[in-house]
Amino acid sequence: MQLSRRDALAALSVAGVGSLAGCGAPIASGGSDGDGAAETAVSTEDSDRSDDAVGSHELATLVAVASAVYPSSVDGVDDFVRTYVGGRIDGDGTNAGGVAEAVTTLDEYTEGLYGAEYVDLSSDERAEALAVMSVDDVDPDPHGTDPQRVRHYLVNELLFALYASPTGASLAGLENPPGHPGGVQSYREGPDE
């Protein structure tokens, strides 16, 4: 399954970025105009507009984390993550400093474990590192322990981007997930319609 820039923009609208002022207002009676609303929501053309704290290394690390936490059937992760994170940071949706610190924390951890930054690990090592650090076991907390902050700022940021978006949720059969203004037709349709 191919993720597109449009998917990233739809994910951003779920995350409340771009101030969808009067979001629903122009849409007369539902329909699946949700993506259109999202498309106008964010003006980010490329990922270079992130706050200073989130530079190319941080973005590359987020892409690397996504490769570990997203399903293998998903393509286009690189563009998706860069567009999403760029929009999030522009739109003040996330704390750029928190993301940067979580990347540093993760790098320090993998330096100790593998002698390399997270982006330079193999795909097996990327998954292993998160497990050894217990990122899979902890509750996310922006003010918590190292693994809790990695879970909050990196892993859950990315999981939310994917699975709260129509494309990601559709992997499990939900094309109009909570947070997405996907109209009032889909709830009436059966699985085969």
Added chain:
Amino acid sequence: MNGTGSAAGGDAIDRTPSPRADVCVVGAGPAGALVAAELAAAGHEVVVLDAGPRFDPDDRTERMERHLRPGPDAPVWDTDPERDAYTSTGDRHYPLNAARVKGIGGSTLHWQGMVMRMHEQDFELGSSVGLGADWPIDYDELRPYYAAAEEELSVSGAADNPFAPPRERPHPLPAFPPSYSDSLFAEACEAVGLATHSVPNARNSEPTDGESACVGYGTCKPVCPSGAKYDATRHIDAAEAEGARVVDRVPVQRLEHDDGGDRVTAAVYATPDGEEHRQEAREFVVAAGGVETPRLLLLSESEAYPDGLANSSGLVGRYFMDHLFAGMGGTLDEPTRQKHVGFNTTESHQFYDRPDDSRTAIKLEFLNYAGPAPADIALTADSFGDELLEEIRDGYGTHVAMGALVEQLPRKENRIRLDPSRTDDHGNPVPDVVWGFDETTRRTIERANEIQRAVLEELGADIGWTVGPENTGPAYHHMGTTRMGTDPDESVVDPQLRTHDLSNLTLAGSSVFVTGGAMNPTLTIAALSLKAADHLAERL
């Protein structure tokens, strides 16, 4: 919202009293907002004072993310632990701050928006089946106000409910059609002899003058980013457009009265900078919700009213009621298409009216949002990658659930009282919620579970959870604490919602309910508020 500027709130908003007010309304939820909008439109000088903030409508998508991605930081609608402190000392814990929002718009900012009329039997429960007590008004008296309330809340509904009380005209907007899962339930319900029908929703099925149609965000409770779900900011806006003054962050501390104890003279309120002011007016309307309304009266004790203002009956705070939730859910071996929208489209009121005194009212709901959404599973998962996707595919997609509201009868021992051992941010004793339920209610919850089980078994569901008498909780409808009646010894307000004790004090909201039925209360609150506004307009 927390600036350090010069005016009384540090945000350049003038919070000093209005020099000449006809009406002072305490509370900007639907009850207060409707009274304010009506009276302002009739040309009266209206001031509305609310304890909570004015939330910026542009923040709603951010609030939606707080809901979808819950964390330890901010609740969806900001609370203040000092301001909102309370205790709960009954048989059952009462989670008060989950059950209300303080701010312009009140608890409708968070609500679900199901709006149905109470039944004729609700108003004569004592005389018809020997449960609870009769209201001093009947359905026919409230009927035109119900129609007006449906217009005000632009209710989407249909006339397909065979159990509903008589109505004079269609709902303002068409009902939302049934969901796919409703169609699965329909067959099972038919097989067990349960009649189903549409749900009236305070949610635009079509665009109206001011608001968009529902666009399916699916996060109605606790926040609708599109504004398609009704909330009381609509009537606050209407009131302000008619010249009313609405002031936020000014909790009223007490009401003062004249020497004779016949009339309220002022509402004393605090501003964020710690000042106190007195708002005088000809008429006062307290619409602070079913907990804070009696609390404010109790806090306003005086020599003339040593047990609390307007409390000659001793009943202020007594007969606190809520609806009990009963529910059951599980999974099918086929897709059920949940979580597209955040509201329900099918209910059954077949078990609403009570055949005798053996049980109370039951309102059955068929949920469109059973089980977790994919993101809910992902955010708390302990696996990643392909394994996580498998977990999500297993966890989402086949859930079904039924809910029910169950009536509890008025009991004197259930009450809101002051807890003198604990004070809020202004040094006032906090409310103590004393709450529990009796055997009849317990039996009715069990009956609701039996019906739910019959339907789910007929549907072939693998039943995974039950909310019954042991783990039930309140539906967040605070009723009964300043009950209405004609006898000043047995009630706090008269049928005009005016206190027996003070001739210019009106109490608007579900605190005046004599019994609670099992319908969500806000349409009845709105109807009563419009009725009270008519009486106020006559007196002004």
